[in-house]
Amino acid sequence: MGSKRIEDLMVSNYRAKDCEYSVTDLCKPTYQLWQQNHTELENKDTKRVGMKSLIGSAVHEYFEKQSIDGVVQELSWVRKLPNGTRIGGTADRLDWRYSINKWQLGDYKLKGDYAAKKFMGVGTKANPNPKPEQEKEQLQLSIYRWLFKGMFDIEDKAVIYLIIPGHMSYSPLPEYQEVWLDLLPISTIDTYIKGKLTVAEGDTPPECDCNKAWMCRFCPFSMTCQESTEINKEENNHEFTDEK
Numbered sequence: 058m059g060s061k062r063i064e065d066l067m068v069s070n071y072r073a074k075d076c077e078y079s080v081t082d083l084c085k086p087t088y089q090l091w092q093q094n095h096t097e098l099e100n101k102d103t104k105r106v107g108m109k110s111l112i113g114s115a116v117h118e119y120f121e122k123q124s125i126d127g128v129v130q131e132l133s134w135v136r137k138l139p140n141g142t143r144i145g146g147t148a149d150r151l152d153w154r155y156s157i158n159k160w161q162l163g164d165y166k167l168k169g170d171y172a173a174k175k176f177m178g179v180g181t182k183a184n185p186n187p188k189p190e191q192e193k194e195q196l197q198l199s200i201y202r203w204l205f206k207g208m209f210d211i212e213d214k215a216v217i218y219l220i221i222p223g224h225m226s227y228s229p230l231p232e233y234q235e236v237w238l239d240l241l242p243i244s245t246i247d248t249y250i251k252g253k254l255t256v257a258e259g260d261t262p263p264e265c266d267c268n269k270a271w272m273c274r275f276c277p278f279s280m281t282c283q284e285s286t287e288i289n290k291e292e293n294n295h296e297f298t299d300e301k
């Protein structure tokens with residue numbers, strides 16, 4: 058792909074408010090997305106952002122400013138479904154892999170110590186070999202590949218650049234590492250998106266698939282959602298986080 062074409066792509070006109078859905082929306086629990094489609098918030102654009110998210114933004118901005126040969130950074134794009142629904146998103150980076158003539162998707166993730174251990178499947182005495190919890194990241198990156206279909210030939214393995222802010226020397230994990238994920242086939246993502254939006258746009262609420270143990274406290278629909286408990290509604294004065 059020529060550099061002019063890449064430059065054109067890098068200034069695509071993606072703006073979240075111009076799309077019906079973002080890649081992040083498609084990774085939400087279906088019930089939460091249903092709430093999003095059926096709830097009028099007083100000020101939908103107001104979103105408080107947590108400190109971790111601010112650090113995340115700074116890290117992304119730092120990498121965005123780096124100019125590296127063979128790397129496309131912060132690539133935004135919008136794809137339209139046959140019914141006109143627009144889905145947009147921004148991938149952190151695409152690296153050209155000369156050895157296989159394909160692009161490789163990459164994403165920077167900042168995770169606290171606890172979340173990083175869950176992500177990597179670090180065990181405890183009680184549960185020495187837990188399964189790494191990587192489904193959400195696998196889905197997110199697979200949707201990015203779907204988004205760029207026809208523009209970039211992207212290989213099946215993607216990489217997460219995992220950074221642990223405030224890393225402790227005794228942690229079993231390093232402060233920084235690269236974690237490889239297998240992407241889901243594009244046809245699987247086609248089916249996933251179609252099914253997800255059919256349910257999320259329907260009149261009947263789906264069964265709740267949110268992890269209520271922690272999500273409701275940070276959810277903008279917590280005040281009206283019937284699944285959210287009173288305690289969660291009270292605690293929802295906390296900052297929303299939008300960890301990348």
Ligand code: SF4
Pocket residue numbers: 088089092265267268269272273274276277278279280282283284285
């Ligand atoms: S308040 Fe809780 S149950 Fe309701 S949509 Fe948000 S995360 Fe899901």
